[in-house]
Amino acid sequence: MTVSRRKFFINLGKTAGYLALVTSLPQLAWAKWSEKAFTATSLDAAVKAKYGDLPIVDSSEVKLKAPAIAENGAVVPIKVKTDLANVKSISLFVKDNPSPLVTTLHIGPSSLADIQIRIRMGKTSEVTALIEADGKLHRATQQVKVTIGGCGG
Amino acid sequence: MAAIKVKVKAKEKSGIVKAKMLIKHPMESGMRKDKDGKLIPTHHLKEVSVEYKGEVVLQAEIGTGVSKDPFIAFSFKGTKDETFKVTVLDSKGMTGNAEVKIK
Numbered sequence: 377m378t379v380s381r382r383k384f385f386i387n388l389g390k391t392a393g394y395l396a397l398v399t400s401l402p403q404l405a406w407a408k409w410s411e412k413a414f415t416a417t418s419l420d421a422a423v424k425a426k427y428g429d430l431p432i433v434d435s436s437e438v439k440l441k442a443p444a445i446a447e448n449g450a451v452v453p454i455k456v457k458t459d460l461a462n463v464k465s466i467s468l469f470v471k472d473n474p475s476p477l478v479t480t481l482h483i484g485p486s487s488l489a490d491i492q493i494r495i496r497m498g499k500t501s502e503v504t505a506l507i508e509a510d511g512k513l514h515r516a517t518q519q520v521k522v523t524i525g526g527c528g529g
Numbered sequence: 530m531a532a533i534k535v536k537v538k539a540k541e542k543s544g545i546v547k548a549k550m551l552i553k554h555p556m557e558s559g560m561r562k563d564k565d566g567k568l569i570p571t572h573h574l575k576e577v578s579v580e581y582k583g584e585v586v587l588q589a590e591i592g593t594g595v596s597k598d599p600f601i602a603f604s605f606k607g608t609k610d611e612t613f614k615v616t617v618l619d620s621k622g623m624t625g626n627a628e629v630k631i632k
Contacts, residue, residue, distance in 0.1 A: 450596060
């Protein structure tokens with residue numbers, strides 16, 4: 377049987393995928409870390425895996441501060457702040473990253489929803505902050521232009 | 530196994546503690562290649578938790594999208610001269626912790 381070049385590459389990709397899956401299995405030991413959400417490859421899938429079907433509303437209460445142009449994608453400083461009450465968690469997503477979910481920060485009752493974190497961006501993309509409060513997801517999105525990508529070598 | 534280095538500074542001002550945390554970690558994304566063209570396996574931080582007076586004030590789930598040597602700033606209600614605890618865990622099971630006094 378001859379294998380076409382295209383098929384060969386498809387199979388190669390599949391094998392690599394399985395290998396990655398198998399080698400990452402021991403990591404499942406930490407149940408809290410949402411494996412599924414972090415390995416999702418699209419923004420919608422990542423949001424769904426993380427938060428299920430919680431309704432999303434665009435909110436001006438979510439203050440997302442990101443640079444309009446990031447020279448170096450390896451280090452993009454992001455600030456998220458909100459005055460909303462009962463904040464449970466803050467998640468950051470980069471739409472065009474290989475895995476969109478960057479981080480989820482669970483906030484305790486006596487902490488303030490005011491965080492800063494440095495993230496990586498592969499290329500120019502939208503950065504989305506979701507804040508979980510009162511059974512709703514409050515969303516803010518900002519476009520960040522990246523001059524040099526920060527994901528590959 | 531060497532422990533992960535965690536550096537934290539915290540300052541209190543009118544009841545609010547502002548803390549800055551720097552964690553020394555390579556954060557390999559699994560996308561980078563070594564000089565032989567082989568992919569470097571992922572090695573990243575997974576969890577960071579901050580405990581103050583028995584309460585978890587921050588519990589972060591971290592993926593490969595966070596920069597090398599992660600920096601996280603956060604704030605919570607607290608008082609001066611008290612201490613809080615930071616623990617971190619990475620994908621290889623390495624841990625690190627720090628006891629921080631609020632200034």
